[in-house]
Amino acid sequence: MTTSARGSAASARRLARLALLCALAALVVLIAGAGLRSPLVVLAGLAAVVLAAIGVWWILAHRGPIRLLGFLLAVGAPIGVIVLYAGGDLWPEVLASMALWGGGLASARQALRHDTRPRPPRIRPSTPPQRPALIMNPKSGGGKVEKFDLVAKAEALGARVILLDTSTHQDVTTLARQALADGADLLGVAGGDGTQALVAAVAAEHGVPFMVIAAGTRNHFAMDLGLDRADPSRSLDALTDGVELRIDLGEVAGRPFVNLVSFGPYAEIVQKPEYRDAKAATALAELPDLLLGYTGARLSAEADGTPLGDPQALLVSNNPYAMADLLAAGRRPRLDGGVLGVVGLKVTGAAQAADLALRGERSDSVRTMTAHEVVVTADGDTVAAGVDGEALTLDTPVRCTIRPGALRIRVPRNRPGVPPAPPTMDWRRIRRLAFGPGDDSSQSDTATESDTATQRGATG
Template identity: 65%
Template sequence: MNETRTTGRTADARPSTGIGRARGWARLALLLVAGCAAVVAAGAGSGGWLVLLIGFAGLAVAGAGVWWVLARRGGARLLGGLLAVAAPVAVLVLYAASGLWVVAVGALALWAAALASARTSLRILRRPRGMHTRRSPRPRRPVLIMNVRSGGGKVERFGLVARAEQLGARVVLLGQDTYVDPATVARQAVADGADLLGVAGGDGTQALVAAVAAEHGIPFLVIAAGTRNHFAMDLGLDRTDPVRSLDALTDGVELRVDLGEVSGRAFVNTVSFGAYAEIVQSPEYRDSKAATALEHLPELLAGDGGATLDVRADDARVHAPQALLVSNNAYARADPLGGGRRPRLDAGLLGVIGVRVDSAAQAAELALLGERASGITSLTSLRVVVEADRDTIPVAIDGEAVELPTPVVCSVRAGVLRVRVPRHRPGAAYAPPTVDWRRIVRLALGHPDPRTLKDSYDV
């Protein structure tokens, strides 16, 4: 995670060296693609050309089955579930029975190797350098706010209170008998002289206290004691051992990161609109997420159970997405089936992902093409305005369900949050770039496009 800056001759040499290595990997990727085609062609006499067609068809049918599971009830949902499971199994059985499995395994292995080589090529050009860190003095009066219920009781399980107090921090506990507003606690701590605010809790609590820290210009410390800890992950913290987050108190460095804002409320990760935001409003969602989603999705996907959204992201428009995700900095990939992470938290831009799938055919396309499917809109923006055919709409802010009046305005406050992190931390997991074969071909031929050169060492 820590950035190492280079200057002079070494820094000037890096791009050309990197492009040379990337070109080699791009050429290997094309050779592997050719090998994949050769394997399929060699098996053509026994139906080898059917290998890819059957595999793609099975994936498409499985995608359509998933759509019916989500968008239908009764017999159609049952049929969809059977298709989603049976289609891939049927493809494997057919390969085995016809003797095509050798061709299929060989072709898939070569294709996987080609994708890995192509991603390595792009990764070299877009090598994540990490967010810039700077030294800062050790806090004298740190105050840490800990939610004892977050993450299934991680505060108590990992002994965070005792460890924090050993390191000189004052601890305020939340989640006990009555609800206490974290922002109110944070403001009182600042008034009492706190020179650092920290949170052991979920991302929603993190955002509330982070806003207070940003308002007063004091450092903010993240303790990965929530359930998912997306913010902690993208900061490169160790999510398996929240005690290590406390190392920042004695041996820490500082990052300047952005803070999202939606209708005057801060968020550190995402703001969701549409289907997900509607579902999390349900009181049953916390205890039964899958069943609640399946109960509400058919109406939401058909447009009968939720508001119709109209989205303006700077000069771009996204009309009537079924689901909309606005993130504090963009995710590396927009594939809703693949998850993801944010390579940076200091780019000063919102990420916008809109999803609209209206039929089984579009669901099949999504299964085949992922984030390149026509139902996926992915872009970045400084400001996002969400309008609707209702006066108020449900919104999920860092996973917390709220209702906001329309229009809902999302923006980003660049570099306003000083985050103190341990000097030594695992770093965020690498997010492989989406493979653009046109760029790979141009790079292999020695003609990288201007976008490739601009992206080099710029992440």
């Protein structure tokens, strides 16, 4: 074990012990202050979580009076437990206990980060492109191309800009191929993730570098590449002072994707024409039929030959997303792991919704894994899919695969980077860190793929 690794292991051990101490102190403070009432305090808090989760389920799965009742429950349960604590003069003890518990969680997460030693990103120096071609969508991201003057800035750096005509349909794949035929030695996109995936596939096919300009709405791919999403013009630094990364590219039914493919309720919702202009309203209007009265295709899936059952919703991603918090999973710590991330979800009632709220990823309603191939079937000839946010209908069975290292991607040498994803909380692992052997490097080296992936950089 190297000196830096020993230092990281020692830090992990200290933080793990601090986490356990804070957790124990939180319990002691609650018992000392509330006495015999302390179990009731804990039960009241858990009951509030369960009732709020049931309320959210009623909001999503029902209409009319039941939806209204769900809203009242989701809001009223937390307020009710706050009033209960206040009426019982338990504020000091509860607040102190919550503060200690929060400190324990923070220490535990830091311990898990220190325990897994990241592998440095594989960055390859490369010469600047001589004839870069950048495809830009002027409507993407609410007009970021114009707002940040991306056309003029790119042309000043020697790039040829192909500005899409949003009044008519244009085949960006054909435009990318034509740009290469005209001599382009780099392809780039200022647009949404779906457009980026199509051009990225052309770049991968011809072995030329690909470049992302963070001018989309959500910029999920740009975020996982560590690009500056607040100022997309900084992405253009890759043209003059850039480095090259090798990352993976996903494929679904022969179509490329850079982020994820979704099947199930969300995929059905994005098919609706009104979704683009009213996402929340459309989702609330459609979800009751999709969750309880669903008459669409029933899914089944296999990941590397392992049956996943009949998930209600299925997400297949180009490398796994961080799953420390199921509801907040929004980034991939690496893009070159060579595997697909697979998340299956099935919630058909209020009880399962409550279990999901309490147990998160460990709930029986959720199944997560990695695979090299996922095959999705249904009880119909076609199935709705959302591919990087684009609504598609695909013939079944649908085959999702990954092409490891298929894409050469050029990014600025200096970029914000990917913020470290919080690791999945595992108190058993915290106990092992705190009281296990003092110089055990094997535990870190043999951490599960999901744990190590959570700690590595965007390109691992």
